[in-house]
Amino acid sequence: MSTLRGVYLAQLRISLAEQFQYRGAILIWLLGLVIQPVIYLTIWSTVAESSGDNVDGYTARSFAAYFIVAMLVNHATHTSIMWEFESRVRHGALSALLLRPIHPIHRDIATGLAFKGLTMLVALPIAGLLALAFHPVVTTPSWAVLVFVPALLLAMALRFTVEWTLAMAAFWTTSVTAINRLYFAVFIFSGYIAPIDLLREPAKTIAEVLPFRWMLAFPVELAIGRVSATEALIGITAQAAWLAAAVIALRAVWSRGIQRYSAVGA
Protein backbone atom coordinates (compact mmCIF):
# COMPACT_ATOMS: atom_id res chain seq x y z
CA MET A 1 0.00 0.00 0.00
CA SER A 2 2.83 2.37 0.81
CA THR A 3 4.03 1.92 -2.79
CA LEU A 4 0.71 3.14 -4.08
CA ARG A 5 0.74 6.10 -1.72
CA GLY A 6 4.16 7.14 -2.97
CA VAL A 7 3.09 6.71 -6.58
CA TYR A 8 -0.06 8.74 -6.02
CA LEU A 9 1.83 11.56 -4.35
CA ALA A 10 4.39 11.69 -7.15
CA GLN A 11 1.69 11.50 -9.80
CA LEU A 12 -0.34 14.21 -8.09
CA ARG A 13 2.66 16.50 -8.07
CA ILE A 14 3.28 15.87 -11.76
CA SER A 15 -0.33 16.42 -12.70
CA LEU A 16 -0.52 19.64 -10.72
CA ALA A 17 2.69 20.89 -12.30
CA GLU A 18 1.26 20.00 -15.70
CA GLN A 19 -2.04 21.72 -15.04
CA PHE A 20 -0.29 24.93 -14.03
CA GLN A 21 1.23 24.93 -17.50
CA TYR A 22 -2.19 25.04 -19.08
CA ARG A 23 -3.77 28.07 -17.42
CA GLY A 24 -5.40 29.14 -20.66
CA ALA A 25 -6.90 25.74 -21.24
CA ILE A 26 -8.40 25.78 -17.75
CA LEU A 27 -10.18 29.05 -18.46
CA ILE A 28 -11.74 27.66 -21.62
CA TRP A 29 -12.67 24.52 -19.76
CA LEU A 30 -14.37 26.68 -17.11
CA LEU A 31 -16.59 28.30 -19.70
CA GLY A 32 -17.68 24.86 -20.85
CA LEU A 33 -18.37 23.88 -17.28
CA VAL A 34 -20.69 26.80 -16.64
CA ILE A 35 -22.52 27.26 -19.92
CA GLN A 36 -24.51 24.03 -20.03
CA PRO A 37 -25.99 24.07 -16.49
CA VAL A 38 -26.83 27.75 -16.81
CA ILE A 39 -28.77 27.07 -19.99
CA TYR A 40 -30.73 24.18 -18.43
CA LEU A 41 -31.27 26.20 -15.30
CA THR A 42 -32.66 29.15 -17.24
CA ILE A 43 -34.96 26.96 -19.32
CA TRP A 44 -36.37 25.07 -16.35
CA SER A 45 -36.79 28.22 -14.25
CA THR A 46 -38.81 29.72 -17.09
CA VAL A 47 -40.91 26.56 -17.29
CA ALA A 48 -41.47 26.67 -13.54
CA GLU A 49 -42.50 30.34 -13.57
CA SER A 50 -44.99 29.76 -16.36
CA SER A 51 -46.61 26.86 -14.46
CA GLY A 52 -47.29 28.63 -11.15
CA ASP A 53 -43.74 28.07 -9.87
CA ASN A 54 -44.29 24.33 -9.47
CA VAL A 55 -43.17 21.59 -11.82
CA ASP A 56 -43.67 18.28 -10.02
CA GLY A 57 -42.42 19.82 -6.79
CA TYR A 58 -39.63 21.88 -8.34
CA THR A 59 -39.75 25.68 -8.07
CA ALA A 60 -37.54 28.02 -10.06
CA ARG A 61 -35.25 28.32 -7.08
CA SER A 62 -35.06 24.57 -6.42
CA PHE A 63 -34.21 24.13 -10.13
CA ALA A 64 -31.39 26.59 -9.55
CA ALA A 65 -30.18 24.49 -6.61
CA TYR A 66 -30.44 21.29 -8.64
CA PHE A 67 -28.42 22.53 -11.59
CA ILE A 68 -25.76 24.35 -9.61
CA VAL A 69 -25.12 21.22 -7.53
CA ALA A 70 -25.33 19.08 -10.68
CA MET A 71 -22.61 21.21 -12.21
CA LEU A 72 -20.32 20.50 -9.27
CA VAL A 73 -21.15 16.79 -9.07
CA ASN A 74 -20.73 16.40 -12.81
CA HIS A 75 -17.37 18.05 -12.56
CA ALA A 76 -16.33 15.81 -9.70
CA THR A 77 -17.34 12.61 -11.49
CA HIS A 78 -16.34 13.56 -15.04
CA THR A 79 -13.52 11.69 -16.78
CA SER A 80 -11.98 12.09 -20.22
CA ILE A 81 -10.60 8.58 -20.41
CA MET A 82 -12.95 7.56 -23.23
CA TRP A 83 -11.32 10.17 -25.46
CA GLU A 84 -7.77 9.43 -24.37
CA PHE A 85 -7.64 5.67 -24.40
CA GLU A 86 -7.78 5.29 -28.14
CA SER A 87 -4.66 7.29 -28.87
CA ARG A 88 -2.95 5.52 -26.02
CA VAL A 89 -3.65 2.21 -27.72
CA ARG A 90 -3.05 3.38 -31.24
CA HIS A 91 0.19 5.26 -30.67
CA GLY A 92 1.67 2.75 -28.29
CA ALA A 93 1.81 4.98 -25.21
CA LEU A 94 0.14 2.12 -23.39
CA SER A 95 3.23 -0.01 -23.97
CA ALA A 96 5.35 2.33 -21.89
CA LEU A 97 2.78 2.04 -19.09
CA LEU A 98 2.71 -1.74 -19.34
CA LEU A 99 6.44 -1.98 -18.78
CA ARG A 100 5.98 -0.58 -15.30
CA PRO A 101 5.25 -2.83 -12.35
CA ILE A 102 1.99 -1.04 -11.61
CA HIS A 103 -1.45 -1.07 -13.23
CA PRO A 104 -1.93 1.86 -15.63
CA ILE A 105 -5.27 2.67 -14.01
CA HIS A 106 -3.51 4.21 -11.02
CA ARG A 107 -2.10 6.87 -13.24
CA ASP A 108 -5.59 7.86 -14.38
CA ILE A 109 -6.98 7.89 -10.86
CA ALA A 110 -4.18 10.09 -9.59
CA THR A 111 -4.30 12.42 -12.58
CA GLY A 112 -8.08 12.72 -12.27
CA LEU A 113 -7.89 13.56 -8.59
CA ALA A 114 -5.21 16.17 -9.15
CA PHE A 115 -7.17 17.80 -11.95
CA LYS A 116 -10.33 17.91 -9.86
CA GLY A 117 -8.62 19.16 -6.74
CA LEU A 118 -7.22 22.03 -8.72
CA THR A 119 -10.24 22.94 -10.80
CA MET A 120 -12.63 22.62 -7.86
CA LEU A 121 -10.86 25.67 -6.43
CA VAL A 122 -12.28 27.59 -9.36
CA ALA A 123 -15.55 25.69 -9.76
CA LEU A 124 -16.68 26.31 -6.18
CA PRO A 125 -16.46 30.13 -6.33
CA ILE A 126 -18.25 29.97 -9.68
CA ALA A 127 -21.02 27.98 -8.05
CA GLY A 128 -21.12 30.70 -5.40
CA LEU A 129 -21.54 33.39 -8.04
CA LEU A 130 -24.31 31.40 -9.73
CA ALA A 131 -26.00 31.06 -6.34
CA LEU A 132 -25.93 34.85 -5.90
CA ALA A 133 -27.47 35.25 -9.34
CA PHE A 134 -30.18 32.58 -9.17
CA HIS A 135 -31.07 32.37 -5.45
CA PRO A 136 -31.32 28.59 -5.05
CA VAL A 137 -33.17 27.07 -2.11
CA VAL A 138 -32.44 23.71 -0.57
CA THR A 139 -34.25 21.69 2.09
CA THR A 140 -31.38 19.49 3.12
CA PRO A 141 -31.58 17.68 6.47
CA SER A 142 -28.26 17.52 8.33
CA TRP A 143 -27.91 13.74 7.98
CA ALA A 144 -28.08 14.12 4.20
CA VAL A 145 -24.99 16.31 4.24
CA LEU A 146 -23.12 13.43 5.87
CA VAL A 147 -24.48 10.81 3.47
CA PHE A 148 -23.64 13.07 0.54
CA VAL A 149 -19.92 12.45 1.06
CA PRO A 150 -19.94 8.66 0.50
CA ALA A 151 -22.59 9.10 -2.21
CA LEU A 152 -20.33 11.47 -4.10
CA LEU A 153 -17.28 9.26 -3.69
CA LEU A 154 -19.22 6.22 -4.89
CA ALA A 155 -20.53 8.22 -7.85
CA MET A 156 -16.97 9.20 -8.78
CA ALA A 157 -15.72 5.63 -8.48
CA LEU A 158 -18.67 4.23 -10.42
CA ARG A 159 -18.46 6.66 -13.31
CA PHE A 160 -14.69 6.27 -13.51
CA THR A 161 -14.91 2.49 -13.55
CA VAL A 162 -17.69 2.38 -16.13
CA GLU A 163 -15.98 4.85 -18.44
CA TRP A 164 -12.60 3.16 -18.10
CA THR A 165 -14.23 -0.13 -19.03
CA LEU A 166 -15.99 1.35 -22.05
CA ALA A 167 -12.80 3.13 -23.11
CA MET A 168 -11.19 -0.26 -23.55
CA ALA A 169 -13.37 -0.74 -26.63
CA ALA A 170 -10.36 0.83 -28.33
CA PHE A 171 -8.64 -2.54 -28.06
CA TRP A 172 -11.12 -4.05 -30.50
CA THR A 173 -12.45 -1.30 -32.70
CA THR A 174 -11.41 1.87 -34.41
CA SER A 175 -14.93 3.33 -34.15
CA VAL A 176 -14.39 4.61 -30.63
CA THR A 177 -15.77 8.04 -31.46
CA ALA A 178 -19.10 6.52 -32.48
CA ILE A 179 -19.28 4.58 -29.24
CA ASN A 180 -18.46 7.68 -27.23
CA ARG A 181 -21.21 9.64 -28.93
CA LEU A 182 -23.70 6.91 -28.17
CA TYR A 183 -22.56 6.85 -24.56
CA PHE A 184 -22.98 10.58 -24.10
CA ALA A 185 -26.41 10.41 -25.73
CA VAL A 186 -27.46 7.81 -23.17
CA PHE A 187 -25.84 9.81 -20.39
CA ILE A 188 -28.85 12.15 -20.33
CA PHE A 189 -30.39 9.47 -18.10
CA SER A 190 -27.97 10.62 -15.42
CA GLY A 191 -30.26 13.58 -14.73
CA TYR A 192 -27.90 16.06 -16.22
CA ILE A 193 -30.33 17.95 -18.42
CA ALA A 194 -33.44 17.32 -16.35
CA PRO A 195 -34.18 15.87 -12.91
CA ILE A 196 -35.22 12.24 -13.29
CA ASP A 197 -38.49 12.87 -11.39
CA LEU A 198 -39.61 15.01 -14.29
CA LEU A 199 -39.06 12.36 -16.96
CA ARG A 200 -42.15 10.74 -18.47
CA GLU A 201 -42.58 7.02 -19.07
CA PRO A 202 -40.84 5.06 -20.47
CA ALA A 203 -37.86 7.39 -20.05
CA LYS A 204 -38.26 7.38 -16.30
CA THR A 205 -38.13 3.59 -16.04
CA ILE A 206 -35.13 3.49 -18.34
CA ALA A 207 -33.36 6.04 -16.16
CA GLU A 208 -34.11 4.00 -13.07
CA VAL A 209 -32.78 0.77 -14.60
CA LEU A 210 -29.58 2.24 -15.99
CA PRO A 211 -26.61 3.01 -13.72
CA PHE A 212 -26.20 6.63 -14.81
CA ARG A 213 -28.48 8.21 -12.21
CA TRP A 214 -26.17 6.83 -9.51
CA MET A 215 -23.31 8.76 -11.05
CA LEU A 216 -25.00 12.14 -10.90
CA ALA A 217 -28.68 12.57 -9.99
CA PHE A 218 -28.56 10.65 -6.71
CA PRO A 219 -25.87 12.73 -4.98
CA VAL A 220 -27.46 15.91 -6.36
CA GLU A 221 -30.93 15.06 -5.02
CA LEU A 222 -29.35 14.09 -1.73
CA ALA A 223 -27.60 17.45 -1.51
CA ILE A 224 -30.68 19.53 -2.19
CA GLY A 225 -32.86 17.50 0.19
CA ARG A 226 -35.16 15.58 -2.13
CA VAL A 227 -34.23 12.12 -0.83
CA SER A 228 -35.77 10.39 2.21
CA ALA A 229 -33.58 8.42 4.63
CA THR A 230 -34.83 5.11 3.21
CA GLU A 231 -34.19 6.24 -0.33
CA ALA A 232 -30.71 7.33 0.69
CA LEU A 233 -29.97 3.91 2.07
CA ILE A 234 -31.28 2.20 -1.06
CA GLY A 235 -29.27 4.63 -3.15
CA ILE A 236 -25.98 3.95 -1.41
CA THR A 237 -26.60 0.22 -1.69
CA ALA A 238 -27.40 0.52 -5.39
CA GLN A 239 -24.24 2.56 -5.97
CA ALA A 240 -22.13 -0.02 -4.16
CA ALA A 241 -23.71 -2.88 -6.11
CA TRP A 242 -23.23 -1.15 -9.46
CA LEU A 243 -19.66 -0.33 -8.52
CA ALA A 244 -18.92 -3.96 -7.65
CA ALA A 245 -20.38 -5.07 -10.98
CA ALA A 246 -18.40 -2.42 -12.84
CA VAL A 247 -15.14 -3.44 -11.17
CA ILE A 248 -15.74 -7.07 -12.14
CA ALA A 249 -16.46 -5.99 -15.71
CA LEU A 250 -13.36 -3.79 -15.80
CA ARG A 251 -11.13 -6.64 -14.68
CA ALA A 252 -12.61 -9.06 -17.19
CA VAL A 253 -12.38 -6.62 -20.09
CA TRP A 254 -8.87 -5.56 -19.12
CA SER A 255 -7.44 -9.06 -19.08
CA ARG A 256 -9.01 -9.85 -22.46
CA GLY A 257 -8.15 -6.46 -23.90
CA ILE A 258 -4.54 -6.65 -22.88
CA GLN A 259 -4.23 -10.08 -24.44
CA ARG A 260 -5.63 -8.72 -27.61
CA TYR A 261 -3.38 -5.68 -27.48
CA SER A 262 -0.34 -7.87 -27.09
CA ALA A 263 -1.53 -10.25 -29.75
CA VAL A 264 -1.84 -7.68 -32.52
CA GLY A 265 1.32 -5.77 -31.82
CA ALA A 266 1.83 -3.58 -28.80
Next chain:
Amino acid sequence: MRHRGPLVSAVTPFRILPLGTPRPAIVVQNLTKTFDVPEREAGLRAALRGVFKRRTREVIAVSSVSFAIERGEIVGFLGPNGAGKTTTLKMLAGLLYPTSGEATVLGYIPWQRNAEFLRQMTLVMGQRNQLVWDIPVADSYELNRAIYRVPEHEYRETLDELSDLLDLGPLIIKPVRNLSLGERMRCEIAGALLHRPRILFLDEPTLGLDVTAQRRIRSFFREYADRYQATVLLTSHYMADVEALAKRIVVIHRGLILYDGALAGLIERFAPLKTITVDVSSPLLDPGRYGEVVSVEEGRVTIQVAKPDVAAVTNRLLADVSVTDLTISDPPIDEIIDRVFQHETIPDAEVEVPPAFART
Protein backbone atom coordinates in the same frame (compact mmCIF):
# COMPACT_ATOMS: atom_id res chain seq x y z
CA MET B 1 12.04 -6.54 -1.72
CA ARG B 2 14.68 -5.62 -4.22
CA HIS B 3 17.34 -8.11 -4.83
CA ARG B 4 20.80 -6.78 -5.40
CA GLY B 5 22.90 -9.74 -4.40
CA PRO B 6 24.99 -12.06 -6.50
CA LEU B 7 23.32 -12.72 -9.79
CA VAL B 8 23.29 -16.47 -9.45
CA SER B 9 20.58 -16.55 -6.86
CA ALA B 10 17.36 -16.37 -8.75
CA VAL B 11 13.75 -15.93 -7.93
CA THR B 12 12.21 -18.68 -9.91
CA PRO B 13 9.61 -21.24 -9.15
CA PHE B 14 9.66 -22.74 -12.60
CA ARG B 15 12.55 -25.11 -12.91
CA ILE B 16 14.58 -27.07 -10.46
CA LEU B 17 18.22 -27.18 -11.35
CA PRO B 18 21.15 -28.95 -9.82
CA LEU B 19 22.80 -26.80 -7.22
CA GLY B 20 25.53 -24.61 -8.56
CA THR B 21 24.29 -24.68 -12.14
CA PRO B 22 24.40 -21.10 -13.42
CA ARG B 23 21.19 -20.66 -15.30
CA PRO B 24 21.01 -18.40 -18.35
CA ALA B 25 19.25 -15.11 -17.74
CA ILE B 26 17.22 -15.48 -20.91
CA VAL B 27 16.08 -18.75 -22.43
CA VAL B 28 14.07 -18.74 -25.64
CA GLN B 29 12.76 -21.90 -27.22
CA ASN B 30 10.93 -22.13 -30.53
CA LEU B 31 9.45 -18.71 -30.02
CA THR B 32 7.07 -17.88 -32.84
CA LYS B 33 4.91 -14.87 -33.52
CA THR B 34 2.51 -14.46 -36.40
CA PHE B 35 0.31 -11.48 -37.10
CA ASP B 36 -2.91 -11.40 -39.10
CA VAL B 37 -2.50 -8.44 -41.37
CA PRO B 38 -5.57 -7.11 -43.20
CA GLU B 39 -5.03 -7.28 -46.89
CA ARG B 40 -6.73 -5.00 -49.36
CA GLU B 41 -5.94 -3.78 -52.76
CA ALA B 42 -6.00 -0.08 -53.43
CA GLY B 43 -9.12 1.52 -54.87
CA LEU B 44 -12.74 2.10 -54.05
CA ARG B 45 -14.02 -1.25 -55.26
CA ALA B 46 -11.60 -3.10 -53.04
CA ALA B 47 -12.59 -0.85 -50.15
CA LEU B 48 -16.26 -1.73 -50.71
CA ARG B 49 -15.49 -5.41 -50.88
CA GLY B 50 -13.60 -5.01 -47.63
CA VAL B 51 -16.79 -3.87 -45.88
CA PHE B 52 -18.34 -7.29 -46.35
CA LYS B 53 -15.43 -9.60 -46.36
CA ARG B 54 -12.14 -8.93 -44.70
CA ARG B 55 -9.22 -10.78 -46.05
CA THR B 56 -6.26 -11.23 -43.83
CA ARG B 57 -2.86 -12.58 -44.52
CA GLU B 58 -0.74 -14.30 -41.93
CA VAL B 59 2.66 -12.73 -41.52
CA ILE B 60 5.31 -14.65 -39.68
CA ALA B 61 7.28 -12.11 -37.70
CA VAL B 62 9.36 -14.51 -35.69
CA SER B 63 9.74 -18.12 -36.67
CA SER B 64 10.71 -20.71 -34.11
CA VAL B 65 13.59 -18.78 -32.66
CA SER B 66 15.75 -20.37 -29.96
CA PHE B 67 18.69 -19.00 -28.03
CA ALA B 68 19.95 -18.56 -24.51
CA ILE B 69 21.76 -15.64 -22.98
CA GLU B 70 23.91 -16.00 -19.91
CA ARG B 71 23.80 -13.56 -17.05
CA GLY B 72 26.05 -10.61 -17.67
CA GLU B 73 26.27 -11.31 -21.38
CA ILE B 74 25.80 -8.58 -23.97
CA VAL B 75 24.27 -9.84 -27.18
CA GLY B 76 23.68 -7.88 -30.35
CA PHE B 77 20.63 -8.60 -32.43
CA LEU B 78 21.22 -7.79 -36.08
CA GLY B 79 18.81 -7.77 -38.96
CA PRO B 80 17.17 -5.54 -41.53
CA ASN B 81 13.85 -3.78 -40.95
CA GLY B 82 11.05 -6.23 -40.40
CA ALA B 83 13.40 -9.07 -39.54
CA GLY B 84 11.63 -9.74 -36.25
CA LYS B 85 14.14 -8.15 -33.89
CA THR B 86 11.74 -5.76 -32.22
CA THR B 87 8.98 -8.36 -32.08
CA THR B 88 11.32 -10.72 -30.25
CA LEU B 89 12.37 -7.98 -27.87
CA LYS B 90 8.79 -7.05 -27.16
CA MET B 91 7.91 -10.64 -26.37
CA LEU B 92 10.84 -10.87 -23.98
CA ALA B 93 9.84 -7.59 -22.32
CA GLY B 94 6.30 -8.91 -21.84
CA LEU B 95 4.52 -6.60 -24.27
CA LEU B 96 3.57 -9.29 -26.77
CA TYR B 97 2.10 -12.74 -26.39
CA PRO B 98 3.83 -15.25 -28.62
CA THR B 99 1.83 -17.40 -31.00
CA SER B 100 3.78 -20.43 -29.81
CA GLY B 101 6.99 -21.33 -28.10
CA GLU B 102 8.44 -20.54 -24.72
CA ALA B 103 10.66 -18.01 -23.08
CA THR B 104 11.84 -17.24 -19.60
CA VAL B 105 13.65 -14.16 -18.44
CA LEU B 106 15.21 -14.43 -14.99
CA GLY B 107 12.94 -17.42 -14.59
CA TYR B 108 9.76 -15.48 -15.27
CA ILE B 109 7.47 -15.89 -18.23
CA PRO B 110 7.64 -12.34 -19.57
CA TRP B 111 4.12 -11.94 -20.94
CA GLN B 112 2.63 -12.78 -17.55
CA ARG B 113 4.09 -9.41 -16.61
CA ASN B 114 4.78 -10.35 -13.03
CA ALA B 115 5.56 -7.20 -11.04
CA GLU B 116 8.80 -8.67 -9.71
CA PHE B 117 9.90 -9.37 -13.26
CA LEU B 118 9.02 -5.88 -14.45
CA ARG B 119 10.96 -4.37 -11.57
CA GLN B 120 14.13 -6.06 -12.74
CA MET B 121 14.12 -5.25 -16.41
CA THR B 122 13.83 -2.34 -18.75
CA LEU B 123 13.08 -1.83 -22.41
CA VAL B 124 14.60 1.21 -24.07
CA MET B 125 13.18 2.07 -27.44
CA GLY B 126 14.70 4.76 -29.60
CA GLN B 127 11.52 6.70 -30.06
CA ARG B 128 9.70 5.95 -26.83
CA ASN B 129 8.96 8.75 -24.45
CA GLN B 130 8.36 7.86 -20.85
CA LEU B 131 9.12 11.35 -19.69
CA VAL B 132 6.28 13.80 -19.19
CA TRP B 133 6.58 16.48 -21.84
CA ASP B 134 5.79 19.67 -19.95
CA ILE B 135 7.54 19.19 -16.65
CA PRO B 136 11.18 18.95 -15.58
CA VAL B 137 12.86 15.61 -16.11
CA ALA B 138 13.56 15.23 -12.39
CA ASP B 139 9.81 15.14 -11.64
CA SER B 140 9.33 12.21 -14.01
CA TYR B 141 12.24 10.48 -12.29
CA GLU B 142 10.56 10.96 -8.92
CA LEU B 143 7.54 9.11 -10.25
CA ASN B 144 9.71 6.23 -11.42
CA ARG B 145 11.37 6.14 -8.03
CA ALA B 146 7.98 5.67 -6.41
CA ILE B 147 6.78 3.12 -8.95
CA TYR B 148 9.90 0.99 -8.66
CA ARG B 149 10.15 1.51 -4.89
CA VAL B 150 13.74 2.68 -5.00
CA PRO B 151 14.86 3.75 -1.52
CA GLU B 152 15.78 7.43 -1.31
CA HIS B 153 19.53 7.03 -0.67
CA GLU B 154 19.88 4.42 -3.41
CA TYR B 155 17.97 6.65 -5.80
CA ARG B 156 20.31 9.56 -5.08
CA GLU B 157 23.29 7.31 -5.62
CA THR B 158 22.01 5.87 -8.91
CA LEU B 159 20.95 9.25 -10.19
CA ASP B 160 24.37 10.68 -9.41
CA GLU B 161 26.05 7.83 -11.23
CA LEU B 162 23.78 8.08 -14.23
CA SER B 163 24.12 11.88 -14.37
CA ASP B 164 27.82 11.42 -14.33
CA LEU B 165 27.96 8.71 -17.00
CA LEU B 166 25.44 10.40 -19.27
CA ASP B 167 26.52 13.92 -18.46
CA LEU B 168 23.01 15.00 -17.53
CA GLY B 169 23.99 17.85 -15.21
CA PRO B 170 21.55 20.74 -15.54
CA LEU B 171 19.36 18.89 -18.04
CA ILE B 172 17.21 17.25 -15.40
CA ILE B 173 15.74 20.47 -14.10
CA LYS B 174 14.58 21.47 -17.58
CA PRO B 175 11.17 20.63 -18.99
CA VAL B 176 11.44 17.81 -21.49
CA ARG B 177 10.14 19.91 -24.37
CA ASN B 178 13.17 22.19 -24.08
CA LEU B 179 15.66 19.38 -24.64
CA SER B 180 17.31 18.43 -27.91
CA LEU B 181 16.78 14.93 -29.26
CA GLY B 182 20.14 13.74 -27.98
CA GLU B 183 19.61 15.28 -24.55
CA ARG B 184 16.13 13.80 -24.33
CA MET B 185 17.40 10.38 -25.29
CA ARG B 186 20.03 10.53 -22.57
CA CYS B 187 17.40 11.54 -20.04
CA GLU B 188 15.09 8.77 -21.23
CA ILE B 189 17.85 6.23 -20.81
CA ALA B 190 18.66 7.40 -17.30
CA GLY B 191 14.96 7.24 -16.43
CA ALA B 192 14.76 3.68 -17.71
CA LEU B 193 17.68 2.64 -15.52
CA LEU B 194 16.92 4.36 -12.21
CA HIS B 195 15.71 1.07 -10.76
CA ARG B 196 19.00 -0.59 -11.75
CA PRO B 197 17.48 -3.30 -13.91
CA ARG B 198 19.47 -6.49 -14.35
CA ILE B 199 18.05 -7.14 -17.78
CA LEU B 200 18.23 -4.48 -20.47
CA PHE B 201 16.42 -4.74 -23.76
CA LEU B 202 17.67 -1.99 -26.00
CA ASP B 203 15.83 -1.42 -29.24
CA GLU B 204 17.77 0.94 -31.47
CA PRO B 205 19.03 2.95 -28.51
CA THR B 206 21.00 5.35 -30.69
CA LEU B 207 18.42 5.89 -33.42
CA GLY B 208 18.47 9.38 -34.84
CA LEU B 209 21.45 10.57 -32.84
CA ASP B 210 24.61 12.13 -34.21
CA VAL B 211 27.87 10.24 -34.13
CA THR B 212 29.16 11.84 -30.95
CA ALA B 213 25.96 11.14 -29.08
CA GLN B 214 25.92 7.59 -30.38
CA ARG B 215 29.44 7.02 -29.13
CA ARG B 216 28.63 8.45 -25.75
CA ILE B 217 25.56 6.25 -25.33
CA ARG B 218 27.46 3.17 -26.42
CA SER B 219 30.21 3.69 -23.92
CA PHE B 220 27.59 4.39 -21.29
CA PHE B 221 25.87 1.06 -21.79
CA ARG B 222 29.17 -0.76 -21.70
CA GLU B 223 30.00 0.94 -18.43
CA TYR B 224 26.57 0.21 -16.97
CA ALA B 225 26.59 -3.46 -17.95
CA ASP B 226 30.02 -3.78 -16.43
CA ARG B 227 29.15 -2.10 -13.21
CA TYR B 228 25.91 -3.95 -12.56
CA GLN B 229 26.68 -7.22 -14.32
CA ALA B 230 23.59 -6.58 -16.40
CA THR B 231 22.41 -8.86 -19.17
CA VAL B 232 21.86 -6.87 -22.34
CA LEU B 233 20.08 -7.74 -25.56
CA LEU B 234 20.38 -4.96 -28.06
CA THR B 235 19.16 -4.38 -31.59
CA SER B 236 20.59 -1.82 -33.90
CA HIS B 237 20.92 -0.81 -37.47
CA TYR B 238 24.28 0.63 -36.66
CA MET B 239 26.95 -1.98 -36.88
CA ALA B 240 29.14 0.24 -34.75
CA ASP B 241 26.73 -0.14 -31.82
CA VAL B 242 26.95 -3.87 -31.99
CA GLU B 243 30.68 -3.98 -32.61
CA ALA B 244 31.36 -1.74 -29.67
CA LEU B 245 29.13 -3.53 -27.19
CA ALA B 246 28.50 -7.15 -28.03
CA LYS B 247 30.91 -10.02 -28.17
CA ARG B 248 28.19 -12.28 -29.41
CA ILE B 249 25.75 -11.53 -32.16
CA VAL B 250 22.56 -13.11 -33.34
CA VAL B 251 21.62 -12.41 -36.94
CA ILE B 252 17.91 -12.62 -37.64
CA HIS B 253 16.27 -12.34 -41.01
CA ARG B 254 12.67 -12.97 -41.99
CA GLY B 255 12.02 -14.26 -38.50
CA LEU B 256 14.75 -16.88 -38.66
CA ILE B 257 18.07 -16.97 -36.91
CA LEU B 258 20.81 -17.08 -39.51
CA TYR B 259 23.77 -16.89 -37.22
CA ASP B 260 24.45 -17.02 -33.51
CA GLY B 261 27.99 -16.70 -32.29
CA ALA B 262 31.04 -14.51 -32.00
CA LEU B 263 31.46 -11.51 -34.26
CA ALA B 264 34.72 -12.95 -35.60
CA GLY B 265 32.93 -16.15 -36.54
CA LEU B 266 30.41 -14.20 -38.58
CA ILE B 267 33.20 -12.74 -40.66
CA GLU B 268 34.69 -16.19 -41.01
CA ARG B 269 31.45 -17.71 -42.15
CA PHE B 270 29.90 -15.06 -44.34
CA ALA B 271 32.95 -13.34 -45.71
CA PRO B 272 34.90 -15.92 -47.68
CA LEU B 273 36.70 -13.06 -49.44
CA LYS B 274 39.51 -10.78 -48.43
CA THR B 275 40.03 -7.31 -49.78
CA ILE B 276 43.45 -6.46 -51.19
CA THR B 277 44.29 -2.83 -51.78
CA VAL B 278 47.49 -2.05 -53.67
CA ASP B 279 49.10 1.28 -54.36
CA VAL B 280 51.09 0.99 -57.52
CA SER B 281 53.61 3.34 -59.11
CA SER B 282 53.03 2.04 -62.64
CA PRO B 283 49.60 1.22 -64.08
CA LEU B 284 48.31 -2.27 -63.30
CA LEU B 285 47.18 -3.86 -66.56
CA ASP B 286 44.02 -5.97 -66.57
CA PRO B 287 43.50 -6.14 -62.77
CA GLY B 288 40.68 -8.63 -63.42
CA ARG B 289 43.12 -11.46 -63.74
CA TYR B 290 44.02 -11.20 -60.03
CA GLY B 291 40.53 -11.25 -58.59
CA GLU B 292 37.19 -9.47 -58.50
CA VAL B 293 37.81 -5.78 -59.08
CA VAL B 294 36.15 -3.48 -56.56
CA SER B 295 37.63 -0.20 -57.72
CA VAL B 296 40.40 1.22 -59.83
CA GLU B 297 41.62 4.70 -59.04
CA GLU B 298 44.66 6.71 -59.95
CA GLY B 299 47.52 4.63 -58.56
CA ARG B 300 45.26 2.45 -56.37
CA VAL B 301 43.48 -0.81 -57.16
CA THR B 302 41.14 -2.69 -54.85
CA ILE B 303 40.28 -6.31 -55.54
CA GLN B 304 38.57 -9.12 -53.65
CA VAL B 305 40.06 -12.57 -53.52
CA ALA B 306 38.96 -15.87 -52.00
CA LYS B 307 40.72 -16.40 -48.71
CA PRO B 308 42.86 -19.40 -49.72
CA ASP B 309 44.21 -17.49 -52.72
CA VAL B 310 45.37 -14.44 -50.84
CA ALA B 311 49.00 -15.46 -50.52
CA ALA B 312 49.34 -16.51 -54.16
CA VAL B 313 47.68 -13.38 -55.51
CA THR B 314 49.80 -11.15 -53.30
CA ASN B 315 52.96 -12.83 -54.59
CA ARG B 316 51.91 -12.42 -58.18
CA LEU B 317 51.05 -8.76 -57.63
CA LEU B 318 54.41 -8.06 -56.03
CA ALA B 319 56.16 -9.84 -58.88
CA ASP B 320 54.17 -8.20 -61.69
CA VAL B 321 54.12 -4.51 -60.78
CA SER B 322 56.00 -2.13 -58.57
CA VAL B 323 53.89 -1.93 -55.42
CA THR B 324 54.36 0.99 -53.04
CA ASP B 325 51.80 -0.20 -50.51
CA LEU B 326 49.60 -3.24 -50.00
CA THR B 327 46.90 -3.96 -47.42
CA ILE B 328 44.81 -7.05 -46.86
CA SER B 329 41.58 -6.68 -44.88
CA ASP B 330 38.21 -8.22 -44.13
CA PRO B 331 35.34 -6.44 -45.82
CA PRO B 332 33.47 -4.04 -43.50
CA ILE B 333 30.93 -5.77 -41.27
CA ASP B 334 28.08 -3.82 -42.83
CA GLU B 335 28.97 -5.29 -46.18
CA ILE B 336 29.07 -8.79 -44.76
CA ILE B 337 25.68 -8.37 -43.15
CA ASP B 338 24.29 -7.02 -46.40
CA ARG B 339 25.60 -10.07 -48.14
CA VAL B 340 23.96 -12.32 -45.57
CA PHE B 341 20.61 -10.67 -46.12
CA GLN B 342 20.84 -10.61 -49.88
CA HIS B 343 21.52 -14.29 -50.21
CA GLU B 344 18.43 -15.66 -48.62
CA THR B 345 19.46 -19.25 -48.49
CA ILE B 346 22.78 -19.66 -46.92
CA PRO B 347 23.94 -23.23 -47.19
CA ASP B 348 25.90 -23.16 -44.00
CA ALA B 349 23.47 -21.17 -41.94
CA GLU B 350 22.30 -23.80 -39.56
CA VAL B 351 22.71 -22.71 -36.01
CA GLU B 352 24.17 -24.99 -33.44
CA VAL B 353 22.11 -25.25 -30.30
CA PRO B 354 23.80 -23.02 -27.77
CA PRO B 355 25.32 -25.07 -24.94
CA ALA B 356 22.88 -23.55 -22.49
CA PHE B 357 20.07 -25.65 -23.92
CA ALA B 358 21.79 -28.86 -23.16
CA ARG B 359 21.11 -28.09 -19.53
CA THR B 360 17.58 -26.87 -19.59
